[in-house]
Amino acid sequence: MFFFAYAMVPIYDVLCDITGFNGKTGTVETEKQYQVNEERLVSVSFFAATSSGFPVQFAPKISSMEVVPGKFYTTSYIAKNTTDEVIYGQAIPSVAPTDAALHFKKLECFCFVKQKFEPNEEVEMTLRFVIEPEMDEWIQDVSLSYNFYKLDS
Amino acid sequence: MSSTTTAAYDDHGHGPEKGLLRWVKTTNHKDIGTLYMWFAFSMLLIGGALAMGIRAELLQPGLQLFEPQFYNQLTTMHGLIMVFGAIMPAFVGLANWLIPMMVGAPDMALPRMNNWSFWILPFAGAILLSTFFMEGGAPAFGWTFYAPLSTTFAPDSTDFFIFAVHLLGFSSIMGAINIIATVLNMKAPEMRLMDMPLFVWTWLITSFLLIGAMPVLAGAVTMMLTDRNFGTAFFDAAGGGDPVMFQHIFWFFGHPEVYIMILPAFGIISHIIPTFARKPLFGYSSMVYATASIAFLSYIVWAHHMFLTGMPVAGELYFMYATMLIAVPTGVKVFNWVATMWKGSMTFETPMLWALAFVFLFTIGGFSGLMLGIAPADIQYHDTYFVVAHFHYVLVTGALWGIIAAVFYWLPKWTGKMYNEPLAKFHFWWALISVNVTFFPQHFLGLAGMPRRIPDYALQFADFNFISSIGAFSFGLSFLLLTYIVVDCIRNGKPADARPWASAKGLEWTLASPIAYHTFDEPPTRAEILAESQHS
Numbered sequence: 001m002f003f004f005a006y007a008m009v010p011i012y013d014v015l016c017d018i019t020g021f022n023g024k025t026g027t028v029e030t031e032k033q034y035q036v037n038e039e040r041l042v043s044v045s046f047f048a049a050t051s052s053g054f055p056v057q058f059a060p061k062i063s064s065m066e067v068v069p070g071k072f073y074t075t076s077y078i079a080k081n082t083t084d085e086v087i088y089g090q091a092i093p094s095v096a097p098t099d100a101a102l103h104f105k106k107l108e109c110f111c112f113v114k115q116k117f118e119p120n121e122e123v124e125m126t127l128r129f130v131i132e133p134e135m136d137e138w139i140q141d142v143s144l145s146y147n148f149y150k151l152d153s
Numbered sequence: 154m155s156s157t158t159t160a161a162y163d164d165h166g167h168g169p170e171k172g173l174l175r176w177v178k179t180t181n182h183k184d185i186g187t188l189y190m191w192f193a194f195s196m197l198l199i200g201g202a203l204a205m206g207i208r209a210e211l212l213q214p215g216l217q218l219f220e221p222q223f224y225n226q227l228t229t230m231h232g233l234i235m236v237f238g239a240i241m242p243a244f245v246g247l248a249n250w251l252i253p254m255m256v257g258a259p260d261m262a263l264p265r266m267n268n269w270s271f272w273i274l275p276f277a278g279a280i281l282l283s284t285f286f287m288e289g290g291a292p293a294f295g296w297t298f299y300a301p302l303s304t305t306f307a308p309d310s311t312d313f314f315i316f317a318v319h320l321l322g323f324s325s326i327m328g329a330i331n332i333i334a335t336v337l338n339m340k341a342p343e344m345r346l347m348d349m350p351l352f353v354w355t356w357l358i359t360s361f362l363l364i365g366a367m368p369v370l371a372g373a374v375t376m377m378l379t380d381r382n383f384g385t386a387f388f389d390a391a392g393g394g395d396p397v398m399f400q401h402i403f404w405f406f407g408h409p410e411v412y413i414m415i416l417p418a419f420g421i422i423s424h425i426i427p428t429f430a431r432k433p434l435f436g437y438s439s440m441v442y443a444t445a446s447i448a449f450l451s452y453i454v455w456a457h458h459m460f461l462t463g464m465p466v467a468g469e470l471y472f473m474y475a476t477m478l479i480a481v482p483t484g485v486k487v488f489n490w491v492a493t494m495w496k497g498s499m500t501f502e503t504p505m506l507w508a509l510a511f512v513f514l515f516t517i518g519g520f521s522g523l524m525l526g527i528a529p530a531d532i533q534y535h536d537t538y539f540v541v542a543h544f545h546y547v548l549v550t551g552a553l554w555g556i557i558a559a560v561f562y563w564l565p566k567w568t569g570k571m572y573n574e575p576l577a578k579f580h581f582w583w584a585l586i587s588v589n590v591t592f593f594p595q596h597f598l599g600l601a602g603m604p605r606r607i608p609d610y611a612l613q614f615a616d617f618n619f620i621s622s623i624g625a626f627s628f629g630l631s632f633l634l635l636t637y638i639v640v641d642c643i644r645n646g647k648p649a650d651a652r653p654w655a656s657a658k659g660l661e662w663t664l665a666s667p668i669a670y671h672t673f674d675e676p677p678t679r680a681e682i683l684a685e686s687q688h689s
Contacts, residue, residue, distance in 0.1 A: 001365055005372020005402050009387060012398050019465070051391070092390045098465040149391030 019102065025093050028105040034070030034133050041066045042131055047145035048077060054150040055083050056117060069133040072107065076126045077146065081117035088151040090114045093144060100142045103135035114151055168670045180264035181670060182249045185271050189246025192274055196238030201629050203231040208625035210608050211618050224608035225293035232296030236414070237321045238278050240548065243556045244417040245328045248356045250567060252332060254661035255350045257341030257677040262334035270327035277320035284310035295606060297407070300388035300399040304380045311381065315374045322367045329360035341676035347438065350659055350687055354441050355420030358448045359413050365452065366409035373402045397462050404455035412451040414548060416444055418555025419486055422508050425562050426490050427687060428657045429505035430497030436489040437688035443482035450479045460531045469528040476526035487516055503577040507558035510585055511551065518546025521596065539599025545592045565653040569667025570646025577638050584631045590624025658685050
């Protein structure tokens with residue numbers, strides 16, 4: 001049972017990947033074609049947060065947008081290093097509600113790799129995503145939130 | 154050569170070793186049971202003293218006595234000491250004293266390991282308590298030690314806490330292995346599984362819960378340890394981990410843990426009520442199956458402690474219904490106790506008073522647990538004083554009441570002497586009234602929205618907190634009288650009969666009082682076992 005506690009780690013990750021529990025988002029490799037219903041609109045809100053001890057100003061460029069499921073959209077987040085030192089960070093995404101997380105797919109995201117911020121540098125980091133049309137009809141609002149954590153290198 | 158070995162093995166009449174080293178070196182189940190009981194009792198008094206500090210701070214709104222950080226240390230250590238230091242060792246102590254006598258065995262199956270599993274405890278307890286005197290203070294993240302409070306934001310003393318939990322876990326697992334080995338291998342050859350008394354049954358099942366759950370706790374604290382000191386990121390989102398996973402692992406241990414702390418009490422009550430109702434236990438086999446069902450269900454309901462972590466609706470529904478399911482076997486037990494009393498010739502000696510209070514008050518705690526298990530209602534109740542009231546009703550008036558009932562019931566057998574019955578009855582009523590004055594108003598506080606784990610509160614909560622604190626001081630004081638009653642029984646009690654309760658059944662009552670150091674050199678016969686059976 002001691003090792004079972006450790007086995008919970010991969011089990012938990014796989015379960016979250018399959019079900020979208022915990023707001024973990026998925027990725028798509030290519031810009032594939034979906035069945036698009038132009039009439040349907042979903043509102044996506046963007047949020048940003050930084051963990052304590054991470055001296056970077058971090059905010060979405062626009063706070064929300066209306067999207068059609070099945071179409072790809074691009075938006076960006078702005079980050080500004082407020083110190084005279086080089087800072088490394090990693091953004092962790094989370095999507096609510098849970099049922100939307102499964103169908104929120106990213107083609108490109110600054111959260112895929114760790115970010116390096118030069119002293120006093122301001123960067124615009126892009127994000128390209130699609131909401132799959134298979135997402136439940138009752139979901140009309142989706143929230144995407146990033147939390148930035150400091151890395152040592 | 155052969156004659157000397159024979160002589161050594163024939164020497165069964167010897168008593169305990171002389172001097173204090175007897176207690177260090179002992180492998181006798183009665184000695185070790187006594188050690189466990191006194192250790193648990195001293196931890197109960199220490200944990201109780203911390204609770205007095207908590208209630209003194211909450212006597213009035215505003216901060217009077219402690220800084221919030223120290224208040225958090227008090228609540229954390231109170232919980233840890235009561236759960237791991239008082240309730241669990243007390244039940245292991247009762248198991249040590251009673252199980253070999255109940256199954257007709259001469260001792261526990263693994264007596265040297267038994268010695269070790271006890272002697273780990275004082276060291277673990279000392280390590281845990283020493284954190285109070287360290288820089289940064291004792292752990293202050295609640296007894297549930299959720300990450301990242303216990304990893305990123307915890308004081309340095311947390312590593313001592315982790316080591317103490319490891320030791321306590323070792324001790325519990327060894328105790329559980331010993332009990333399983335004793336029950337399955339050492340019970341009298343003529344005793345069948347369904348002849349076993351219910352205390353033995355409930356402890357056998359509890360042992361399997363301990364072996365299943367405690368290593369998961371060890372895993373959780375080991376992950377904490379490596380997260381804190383060796384750069385892993387099990388619970389750190391920055392490194393790809395997840396703090397919510399901590400809660401899953403913790404409660405996968407934590408929910409079986411709450412049944413570890415109550416199932417042996419169910420067994421105790423199932424001995425006491427038939428004795429004083431002068432009827433065989435109603436529904437013996439259904440009691441066994443209900444206990445096993447509760448144990449199984451306890452492993453599949455853990456996330457009802459986590460309804461507010463953003464679980465999907467399907468998950469909330471599953472954990473809610475699975476939780477409700479536990480009410481069925483628990484209800485079977487409560488109704489069986491009531492049916493045992495039905496048309497019985499009841500008398501109300503002290504153990505019976507405690508047992509009756511257990512049935513009544515534990516059921517209240519069970520019902521408030523059902524309320525908390527309703528996912529939509531839990532959104533309101535979560536982390537309020539309603540939760541505090543709930544788990545104190547099941548742990549104080551449940552687990553602790555069962556332990557005290559057991560102490561009064563078997564004390565005449567352990568010591569060969571009778572306690573002061575009028576004084577013990579007075580103590581019972583004192584404790585009963587004060588415990589309800591303490592914890593019942595906390596239901597109202599919780600429903601009105603007072604959060605738990607805070608040293609200060611809004612003015613509208615002042616009256617109920619005042620009542621609760623006064624009750625707590627009185628309840629705390631009652632334990633001094635309990636100490637006096639037990640010590641007075643040991644030193645000045647009148648000699649008790651071998652079977653002090655006229656209708657008591659069980660192999661332990663066939664042994665002479667005061668009890669010999671070694672018992673059941675010869676296993677009991679089938680006829681003796683059947684004559685002392687709970688269900689005839």
